[in-house]
Amino acid sequence: MMSTRIKNEGRKRLCLFLVFALLALPVLAEDNSRPFMGIGNLIYLERAYPDLIFSRRFDTASSEWIITVTMPDSKDSQKDKTYEFYWANGSMLPESELKNRDNYWPILYSYPKELADPEDFTEEERERIKEFGSKESRKNGAGTPMFFFDAIYDSQSRRSLEQHIVRISFLGNRTNVHERMKEPLGRVEEKVFALAKSDSEVQAFLDNLKSNDAYQWRIIDGTNRKSFHSLGIAIDILPRSQGGKQIFWSWAKDKYPDTWMLVPLKKRWMPPAKVIKIFEEEGFIWGGKWMIYDNMHFEYHPELIEFNFRK
Numbered sequence: 001m002m003s004t005r006i007k008n009e010g011r012k013r014l015c016l017f018l019v020f021a022l023l024a025l026p027v028l029a030e031d032n033s034r035p036f037m038g039i040g041n042l043i044y045l046e047r048a049y050p051d052l053i054f055s056r057r058f059d060t061a062s063s064e065w066i067i068t069v070t071m072p073d074s075k076d077s078q079k080d081k082t083y084e085f086y087w088a089n090g091s092m093l094p095e096s097e098l099k100n101r102d103n104y105w106p107i108l109y110s111y112p113k114e115l116a117d118p119e120d121f122t123e124e125e126r127e128r129i130k131e132f133g134s135k136e137s138r139k140n141g142a143g144t145p146m147f148f149f150d151a152i153y154d155s156q157s158r159r160s161l162e163q164h165i166v167r168i169s170f171l172g173n174r175t176n177v178h179e180r181m182k183e184p185l186g187r188v189e190e191k192v193f194a195l196a197k198s199d200s201e202v203q204a205f206l207d208n209l210k211s212n213d214a215y216q217w218r219i220i221d222g223t224n225r226k227s228f229h230s231l232g233i234a235i236d237i238l239p240r241s242q243g244g245k246q247i248f249w250s251w252a253k254d255k256y257p258d259t260w261m262l263v264p265l266k267k268r269w270m271p272p273a274k275v276i277k278i279f280e281e282e283g284f285i286w287g288g289k290w291m292i293y294d295n296m297h298f299e300y301h302p303e304l305i306e307f308n309f310r311k
Contacts, residue, residue: 037090
């Protein structure tokens with residue numbers, strides 16, 4: 001009886017995880033629901049980006065909060081950059097996009113602490129995930145609003161963004177990243193190298209690394225949305241050998257068009273759990289926790305770590 005109760009509680013937690021995880025993905029055009037994001041959640045952006053100055057005021061004409069974001073220039077205050085966004089349920093939109101607010105998800109969404117096991121998915125959950133991976137859903141569904149990120153990373157255009165791209169060494173390989181990534185990735189590297197001295201699994205992970213691919217100006221495959229690789233804040237850690245395991249949902253879909261979401265965790269290549277934790281400690285999320293999994297992918301989103309892990 002006790003085991004049945006534990007199993008039922010585990011099922012409830014999984015269902016809640018799937019609801020929020022699926023809402024986090026910028027797809028599923030027919031689902032117009034949005035989680036409510038009150039203005040109090042601005043605190044997570046303030047914590048995540050302490051070098052920025054946030055202020056707010058309520059606009060009665062639009063019944064929206066207007067958020068002013070100032071990027072101070074450390075050498076000349078006259079060169080400070082200021083941007084205005086409408087809160088719009090946490091989407092941080094320019095005024096011109098308020099009419100299109102249903103096309104955007106909130107910036108803050110549920111990023112799970114634990115990795116869901118596909119063995120626990122119900123048939124309904126499998127079909128829902130499968131739909132999320134369809135070409136039509138990915139192309140026409142709502143997406144992540146890039147306006148706030150384009151402002152802080154100066155990525156409105158490729159020309160402006162590339163002024164901030166720097167070449168670094170990371171985990172034994174050279175790669176190009178946004179200059180704001182240099183310090184957090186440096187802290188990740190320091191922790192991983194220190195851990196490898198006493199952890200054979202982490203050392204084996206390092207020995208098997210082939211490349212670290214970060215900056216690449218491109219659109220997300222199958223969508224009309226810009227990739228976070230285009231900002232230089234996403235990095236793909238590729239192994240020399242996957243050991244016959246799957247690493248990316250789309251590649252698995254080519255082999256298993258109807259069951260790609262059910263590939264067991266033990267048959268997916270992934271970094272050691274301790275390495276994933278280190279990335280998360282430094283503000284990165286891991287694509288392996290997405291329902292459309294990308295196990296080589298890490299993305300810098302300290303606001304999501306603050307929102308989900310440090311409430």
